[in-house]
Amino acid sequence: MERCFRALAVVLLVSGLSACSLFSSEEEVVKTPKALKPLQGEVVTLTKVWSKSLGDKAEEGHGNLRPTIEGDAIYAVGAAGTVIAVDRKTGKDIWRRKLENIRVSGGLTVRGGRVLLGTLNGDVIALSQKDGSELWRARVSSEVLSAPASDGFTVLVKSIDDKLTALDAENGKVLWTQSALQPALTLRGASAPVIEGEAALAGYAGGEVKAFRLESGVPLWEARVATPKGSSELERMVDIDTTPLIVGDTMFVASYQGNVAALDLYRGRLKWSKEMSSYRSLAEGFGSLYVTDQDSYVSSLDQRTGASSWQQKDLEYRDLSAPATFGNYVVVGDYEGYIHLLSQVDGSMVGRYHVGSSAIEAQPVVDGDRVYIQTVNGKLVALSMKKQ
Incomplete structure (x- = not known):
């Protein structure tokens, strides 16, 4: 099967660039995904425990709606606004709520008794964790394409225009806003913000990571992860659309057409960087960092x-x-x-499971011997692992 393999939709931010140039034969490359090889000596079997439907298929580029676990429940949202709380062991509904006339694009976070999500209209919505009733709704400057962050007192939201907004978790009131100058072209995505202690952290389309004081929005530090290169605006895109990953006193981030980098969490000092293009979030384990790059190669890097x-x-x-x-x-x-499933030791393929015909864009959620998968068409599936 041949398909046009582009990282993400490109957002045109200035009228001086021709829209048609974004889709010329030079920039749109048709590549053939590799056919799956039969597994040799499969050592892990995945079996379905339960599945739920969340409704409509997500629009292109907005299928990255990742469920989240809090206590005994797993929470998920569909693109058309169906929000559910499910017993993570049995799959039975705890509550289900339909938000009318919205398209969800950024979610889902559960903290401080609130379920938080963002929409294509730039709304941030807080629901009761107990029963799904709406607590408040706030409008930010533009589309919210990533999950909000919260410490239970402040809600942090990153919108597609590279504005970082802090809201009062109690009522949605705007506490502060920080803006960044965007390049002419960006990927249609946004780095999810992270709260770590008293700091708010986020990646930006210009290839920088910035830290702010959570209480006031005062800048703490700024670090460049990637430097734009090339003669065209497309070649110069270095967006950070990955969620910063914090391990101890180190923050890991990746940029499109740029680098994977390790930064000192407290000063922003660069510890190391490796040339690699990615717009997917990272994972860690056994002292390694795991990266999915733009060509769908999976790499293991030493965290140190x-x-x-x-x-x-x-x-x-x-x-x-x-x-x-x-x-x-x-x-x-x-x-x-x-x-x-790939071995953390050597990357060999050790297991496979076909969830269904719909694409899987959201990062899997792991809980012990179970993994939870949400597909682009709104199917939530719990799988268990069994070694052969």
Whole structure:
């Protein structure tokens, strides 16, 4: 099967650039996803425990709606506004709520008794964790394409125009806003913000990571992860659309057409960087960092040095999801609805499961010996792992 393999939709921010140039034969490359090879000596079997439907299929580029676990429940939202709380063991509904006349594009976060999500209209909505009733709704400057962050007191939202907004978790009132100058072209995505202690952190379309004081929005530090290169605006895109991953005193981020980098969490000092293009979030385990790059290669990098341990290329151009660590394995989903298990030791393929025909764009959620998958068409599936 041949398909046009582009990282993400491109957002045109200035009228001086021709829209038709974005889709010329030079920039739109048709590549063939690798066919799946039969597994040799499969050592892990995945079996379905339960599944739920969340309704309508997400619009192109907005299928990255990841469920989240809090306590005994898993919470998920569909693109058409169906929000559910489900017993994570049995799959039975705890509550289900339909939000009318919205398209969800950024979610889902549960913190401080609130379920938080964002919409294509720029709304941030807070629901009661107990029963799904709406607590408040606030409008930010533009579309919210990533999950909000919260510490229970403040809600942090990153919109597609690279504005970071802090809201009062109690009522949705705007506390502060920080803006960044955007390049002429950006990917249609946004880095999810992160709250760490008293700091708010986020990646930006210009290839920078910025830290602010959570209480006031005062800048703490700024670090450049990637530098734009090339003669055209397309070549110069270095968006950070990955959610910063914090391990100890180190923050890991990746940029499109740029680098994977390790930064000192408290000062923003660069510890190491490795040239690699990615717009998917990262995962970690056993001292390694796991990356899905733009060609759907899965790589293992040493967290201390960035040195490559292994790279798995058998899933090339299959539009893989962000990776997650699952026991001794790395799990990713692909555009045909397959889940793949890779060994953390050497990247070898050790298991596979076909969830369904819909693509899997959202990063899998792992809980012990179970992994939860949400597909682009709004199917939520719980799978259990069993070694052969």
